[in-house]
Amino acid sequence: MVCAVVIALAALLAVVGPWIAPHNPEAANGADAWVGSVPGHLLGFDAVGRDLLSRLLAGARTSMLGPLIVVLASVMSGTLIAIVSAWRGGRVDAAIGSVIDIVFAFPGILLAILATTVLGVGLSAAVVALAIAYTPFLARVLRSAALIERGLPYVAALEVQGASSFTICVRHILPNLAPIVVAQATTIFGYAMVDLAAISFLGLGVQPPTPDWGVMVNENQSGVLQGYYQPSLIAGLCIVIVVVAFNILGERLYEQAQVRGR
Amino acid sequence: MTDQREPVLSVANLRKVFGQLVAVDDVSFELPEGGSFAIVGESGSGKTTIARMIVGLEHSTAGVIRACGSDRSTPTRSGALRRRRGREVQIVFQDPYSSLDPRQSVGDALDEVLRLHHDFDRPRREARISELAALVGLDERQTRALPRLLSGGQRQRVAIAKALAAEPRVIILDESVAALDVSMQAQVLNLLLDIRDETGVSYLIISHDLAVVRQLTEQAIVMKAGQVVEAGPTAQILDDPQHEYTQLLRASVPHRGWKPTRRIRTAT
Amino acid sequence: MSSTQTPSENGTRPSLLEVTDLVVKLPVEGQMRTVLDGINLSIHHGESVGLVGESGSGKSMTAKAIDRLLPPGAQVTGSVRFDGTEVLSLAGEPLRRFRRDVAMVFQDPRAHINPVRRIGDFMTEAALAHNLMSRSAATKRALELLDAVGINDGPRRLRQYPYELSGGMLQRVMIASALLTDPRLILADEPTTALDVTTQSEVMAILDDLRRHYEVALLFITHDLELASAVCDRTAVMYAGQIVEIRSSELLHDDPLHPYSAALAAARPRIDATSVRLRAVPGMPLSSFEAPVGECSFAPRCSFAIDDCRTHRPELTPLAGGLVRCSRAEDLRSTLAVVDD
Numbered sequence: 058m059v060c061a062v063v064i065a066l067a068a069l070l071a072v073v074g075p076w077i078a079p080h081n082p083e084a085a086n087g088a089d090a091w092v093g094s095v096p097g098h099l100l101g102f103d104a105v106g107r108d109l110l111s112r113l114l115a116g117a118r119t120s121m122l123g124p125l126i127v128v129l130a131s132v133m134s135g136t137l138i139a140i141v142s143a144w145r146g147g148r149v150d151a152a153i154g155s156v157i158d159i160v161f162a163f164p165g166i167l168l169a170i171l172a173t174t175v176l177g178v179g180l181s182a183a184v185v186a187l188a189i190a191y192t193p194f195l196a197r198v199l200r201s202a203a204l205i206e207r208g209l210p211y212v213a214a215l216e217v218q219g220a221s222s223f224t225i226c227v228r229h230i231l232p233n234l235a236p237i238v239v240a241q242a243t244t245i246f247g248y249a250m251v252d253l254a255a256i257s258f259l260g261l262g263v264q265p266p267t268p269d270w271g272v273m274v275n276e277n278q279s280g281v282l283q284g285y286y287q288p289s290l291i292a293g294l295c296i297v298i299v300v301v302a303f304n305i306l307g308e309r310l311y312e313q314a315q316v317r318g319r
Numbered sequence: 320m321t322d323q324r325e326p327v328l329s330v331a332n333l334r335k336v337f338g339q340l341v342a343v344d345d346v347s348f349e350l351p352e353g354g355s356f357a358i359v360g361e362s363g364s365g366k367t368t369i370a371r372m373i374v375g376l377e378h379s380t381a382g383v384i385r386a387c388g389s390d391r392s393t394p395t396r397s398g399a400l401r402r403r404r405g406r407e408v409q410i411v412f413q414d415p416y417s418s419l420d421p422r423q424s425v426g427d428a429l430d431e432v433l434r435l436h437h438d439f440d441r442p443r444r445e446a447r448i449s450e451l452a453a454l455v456g457l458d459e460r461q462t463r464a465l466p467r468l469l470s471g472g473q474r475q476r477v478a479i480a481k482a483l484a485a486e487p488r489v490i491i492l493d494e495s496v497a498a499l500d501v502s503m504q505a506q507v508l509n510l511l512l513d514i515r516d517e518t519g520v521s522y523l524i525i526s527h528d529l530a531v532v533r534q535l536t537e538q539a540i541v542m543k544a545g546q547v548v549e550a551g552p553t554a555q556i557l558d559d560p561q562h563e564y565t566q567l568l569r570a571s572v573p574h575r576g577w578k579p580t581r582r583i584r585t586a587t
Numbered sequence: 588m589s590s591t592q593t594p595s596e597n598g599t600r601p602s603l604l605e606v607t608d609l610v611v612k613l614p615v616e617g618q619m620r621t622v623l624d625g626i627n628l629s630i631h632h633g634e635s636v637g638l639v640g641e642s643g644s645g646k647s648m649t650a651k652a653i654d655r656l657l658p659p660g661a662q663v664t665g666s667v668r669f670d671g672t673e674v675l676s677l678a679g680e681p682l683r684r685f686r687r688d689v690a691m692v693f694q695d696p697r698a699h700i701n702p703v704r705r706i707g708d709f710m711t712e713a714a715l716a717h718n719l720m721s722r723s724a725a726t727k728r729a730l731e732l733l734d735a736v737g738i739n740d741g742p743r744r745l746r747q748y749p750y751e752l753s754g755g756m757l758q759r760v761m762i763a764s765a766l767l768t769d770p771r772l773i774l775a776d777e778p779t780t781a782l783d784v785t786t787q788s789e790v791m792a793i794l795d796d797l798r799r800h801y802e803v804a805l806l807f808i809t810h811d812l813e814l815a816s817a818v819c820d821r822t823a824v825m826y827a828g829q830i831v832e833i834r835s836s837e838l839l840h841d842d843p844l845h846p847y848s849a850a851l852a853a854a855r856p857r858i859d860a861t862s863v864r865l866r867a868v869p870g871m872p873l874s875s876f877e878a879p880v881g882e883c884s885f886a887p888r889c890s891f892a893i894d895d896c897r898t899h900r901p902e903l904t905p906l907a908g909g910l911v912r913c914s915r916a917e918d919l920r921s922t923l924a925v926v927d928d
Contacts (some may be wrong), residue, residue: 219402499853527783
């Protein structure tokens with residue numbers, strides 16, 4: 058319940074955040090660097106003197122939009138691969154399985170770093186790389202669920218009726234997988250957020266001065282050593298809270314999907 | 320109408336091999352129009368594999384399957400042909416709990432089958448759904464319900480109605496009453512007999528339950544390890560079993576004064 | 588033929604198991620729902636009692652309640668006494684000792700045997716956990732019992748894993764291991780339902796032999812009235828969380844007193860004759876919490892129900908050598924038996 062509220066709040070911020078930011082998130086004033094909370098600037102300023110609250114609010118959008126695209130892309134491709142694999146079985150399934158195993162061997166971050174060498178530094182390269190990296194994971198989980206569904210007598214009965222493969226897969230198997238798909242997508246969102254933040258932290262994702270929580274952890278890390286924890290810590294905390302909320306909700310949804318399946 | 324003498328379903332020299340295992344070994348039988356025929360056997364006898372080959376869920380290794388005058392020895396990819404075969408032979412499975420799409424109401428499930436096979440407009444489909452529901456003894460409320468709100472016996476009625484919606488000439492009942500409670504089982508068995516009287520459909524019963532087989536069928540084969548060990552009229556097979564295995568099956572059914580028997584066995 | 592006479596209710600020896608007014612409620616979606624509604628049942632030393640019913644009747648729940656295996660949150664009232672000791676209040680070591688005296692055999696052995704441990708480890712586990720005997724003594728006993736259940740290459744079997752054995756084999760292993768701690772009562776919950784009929788016959792024969800040989804009492808739970816009456820001394824029929832009739836198996840089978848017992852017998856198709864129509868019971872089996880309140884729970888499905896049946900709930904009353912829960916039992920006596928048509 059708390060998770061759902063946190064996620065709803067985060068989603069709201071992602072939409073309206075940049076509009077309600079009290080100051081220009083990219084306007085820097087060197088004299089304000091590392092200045093703490095003052096009237097009109099609730100959270101104070103960052104390493105180069107930008108209003109921290111405004112950067113957090115504006116950064117909510119980039120920080121959440123990236124994972125959202127990663128999730129949509131990987132869920133769609135993962136579900137498609139899973140259903141085709143489970144439905145066709147045999148050699149198709151074996152071939153897809155081998156490809157999945159190969160892609161699975163590369164960590165998402167590594168793929169993202171490779172992608173930046175091809176597509177150049179930036180959010181799009183990271184998003185494409187992570188979408189590819191997460192697809193095998195989703196495909197594998199959903200394939201086993203699709204296999205169970207495919208083995209149920211009601212599917213065999215539809216085959217005997219002469220229903221087309223497309224109808225059976227899209228109108229019957231897919232809707233029954235939906236609860237698991239949603240649960241997995243929720244969990245994946247959390248992972249994607251952490252990975253994208255890490256990529257931005259490494260300087261390969263969102264480019265400064267564009268506000269982004271991962272970028273903010275990076276650009277203010279020197280402050281941690283000098284005793285100004287606040288800017289870096291708050292950005293990090295935002296990431297942690299949202300990720301944990303998505304993870305718990307994903308777990309909960311997955312349990313519900315399992316219960317309903319029985 | 321086809322020739323009076325041609326069986327509605329016939330299987331000749333059917334064989335199925337899974338790797339090293341011969342699951343079905345040279346099985347032949349004929350189901351006459353309007354008749355009921357039983358394949359009796361225990362787990363591993365190959366009886367379900369035969370059913371799956373007839374409805375095209377499994378490829379046969381060798382042999383000929385014919386239904387309603389046309390060959391169906393191998394499964395087909397053609398949509399039109401698969402639908403036509405669906406109008407010839409239907410199947411009802413054992414497990415009432417997974418035989419229906421949990422997200423589809425009874426009415427929608429029947430509607431889907433009707434749209435697949437018949438060129439009916441909406442009012443005609445709705446009329447037919449009510450007719451089918453009435454035939455299997457489901458009321459209006461149950462017809463609108465999702466499967467999880469129905470009991471095992473009611474779900475099995477829905478599965479039967481779905482099979483009937485295609486207006487098939489043959490329905491294969493693969494242990495279709497085995498999972499039901501005794502009182503529900505009797506209702507469904509009576510229903511199956513009524514449906515046969517009303518529609519003239521033929522039954523192929525796959526069962527391990529000798530009493531159910533006796534109640535529903537005129538002819539039967541007894542299978543063991545993929546082979547037919549005895550064939551003939553059901554009553555005769557049960558009253559005077561000739562093969563050693565049929566005798567054992569018959570003697571294993573509990574009844575008044577029954578004494579369970581231990582065989583000398585070599586462990587498997 | 589089960590010719591063993593039931594020891595009389597007021598015999599010299601007290602019952603081994605005495606269940607009195609057992610009521611069990613389980614939490615379902617936040618509500619407490621009654622699943623057992625006042626079970627009274629006794630089992631004597633070495634006696635076999637069949638417990639017959641359909642889904643939701645509470646037959647499995649009765650065994651679980653006796654063995655203290657109910658899910659968390661269950662509310663239990665009444666009393667279960669085993670050899671004079673109240674079972675429902677047992678905890679810790681006394682509960683373990685009780686579980687050693689009462690063995691359970693389940694329907695699906697594969698779900699109750701750890702798949703990654705060898706058969707030998709599974710069989711000796713309980714005996715070793717209770718420090719009943721040394722490992723070598725336990726293994727020796729396991730071999731004897733495997734032999735008794737018809738598995739003659741015991742040493743090899745003990746080294747095998749569950750997946751290497753067929754369902755019938757595993758059920759024999761389960762029965763053998765149930766006997767390893769020398770129990771005095773076996774609770775068998777549909778032990779043969781998942782098996783083929785020929786295997787069922789063997790497993791039942793083994794269970795029956797061992798029970799007599801080791802003088803173990805048996806509570807045999809099944810949906811199959813014929814099977815229960817063939818192998819049990821007495822049979823109890825359950826409906827909607829209550830026992831509706833309990834009598835010697837022969838009497839219950841040949842001359843049922845409760846319309847439901849009679850209906851169960853009549854509904855099954857016969858193997859030795861083909862009938863035009865089966866005598867089906869209308870409606871469907873109910874659980875205790877679904878049954879109508881303040882009337883006989885079987886009344887809505889009963890073809891003999893009269894107004895009286897719908898205004899009060901009958902008690903379990905002595906009649907014709909047993910107990911029956913039907914206010915019309917006396918009137919209907921000898922008219923309910925299945926007549927050949």
